[in-house]
Amino acid sequence: MDEAVSQLIDAALEEDIGPGDLTSEYFVPADAKVRAFVVARDDGVLAGTEVAVEVFRRVSPDIDVQVLVNEGAKVGKGAHVISLTGPARGVLTAERTALNFLQRLSGVATATRRYVDEIADASARILDTRKTTPGWRLLEKAAVVAGGGTNHRMGLYDRVMVKDNHLVAQHDTEALQAAIRRLKEEHPGVEVELEADRLEQVAIFLELEGVDHILLDNMSLMDLTEAVALRGDRLTPRLEASGGVTLETARSIAMTGVDFVSVGAITHSAVALDLGLDFVPLEEE
Incomplete structure (x- = not known):
């Protein structure tokens, strides 16, 4: 244990x-x-x-x-x-x-299974988040797996996730690319995820090297579908839809072709x- x-x-x-x-x-x-x-x-x-x-x-x-x-x-x-x-x-x-x-x-686990069952006919997987009970993260993420979900990063140390607040502090694309390269050199194996809330950002991020995931934050179904089309036949970066996902919206989001649908509610509101x-x-x- x-x-x-x-x-x-x-x-x-x-x-x-x-x-x-x-x-x-x-x-x-x-x-x-x-x-x-x-x-x-x-x-x-x-x-x-x-x-x-x-x-x-x-x-x-x-x-x-x-x-x-x-x-x-x-x-x-x-x-x-x-x-x-x-x-x-x-x-x-x-x-x-x-x-x-x-x-x-x-x-x-029960909350997770409801979401997993809801998107069963799509290829996407349900992801958890870091919105867990302090001190209980290992247990709650294990419960997500028991419910059929997939774990996102465990903490700040095992995947880089550059969100909107980070981008405000560092918005220059060349500097962003340089930071990704430096990370990959110093921490090989650590994946990089960038958050986009506009299709223009998705297009930019798709041109960068070393990006493993793009988080599509609070995008409409039309924009999610367009983001998938922008990626085309490439296997990476994988696309994660996030933001206000509910049982009522999960399936329609998953059917846009994204790889993951992240749901904070399976831990913070279970x-x-x-x-x-x-x-x-x-x-x-």
């Missing part, structure tokens, strides 16, 4: 448990054993199972945790997704933190999937 994720789990448990779970300590016998299931209360796509399992195990290594549904699988209302057997105090203490991770990440923990008598299967 990534160290950042491990630390996030520790912080979440510390936040919830603090000096101790007083309810379980005073109202649950120390030797009580339980059997429980994490149950889907609604339809969705499952993500975050590894983190949820780790939460239960950190609280009590004596809890037997079994994942019943694969990461990225669709689940229906009432489906059992994780089974738990072991000390009641441990299960109860870990319950909320584990569900918080699982519900949030499954919500991201609604948590409703999941709960149901206890059953130990003798029941």
Whole structure:
């Protein structure tokens, strides 16, 4: 498990448990054993199972945790997704933190799958963005993949993305080309993406060397189609449509011929999937 994720789990448990779970300590016998299931209360796509399992195990290594549904699988209302057997105090203490991770990440996966399904008959792919919960980026981007989406850059360090504000500071085309060449020399393998909000910019960027992607920001369907035509039969730069994409507009955008459609909403506005923990008598299967 990534160290950042491990630390996030520790912080979440510390936040919830603090000096101790007083309810379980005073109202649950120390030797009580339980059997429980994490149950889907609604339809969705499952993500975050590894983190949820780790939460239960950190609280009590004596809890037997079994994942019943694969990461990225669709689940229906009432489906059992994780089974738990072991000390009641441990299960109860870990319950909320584990569900918080699982519900949030499954919500991201579910939102992503809706967009992926919406553009299924187009060749474009759904991309995430950096509009993630601080500290949760690795987890939320993994949830995007579980939902069938594709990860954009992880951060400022693994892809150059020259946006409108950067271009205001450096708008000279020759200087832009020189900067791209210098980057490619000093950081071989790092891709370059330039943001365009006008077709005139697209035409200019297509003439530059070393440009791997062009971001088509808030363009109309007509302009997106024209941008694809300007690129012609070239495989690169790849074209990414961005800006205010919704479920209602995603398919029409994808059908213009762009390679990617980026959607910030799949992370910043995802609604948590409703999941709960149901206890059953130990003798029941």
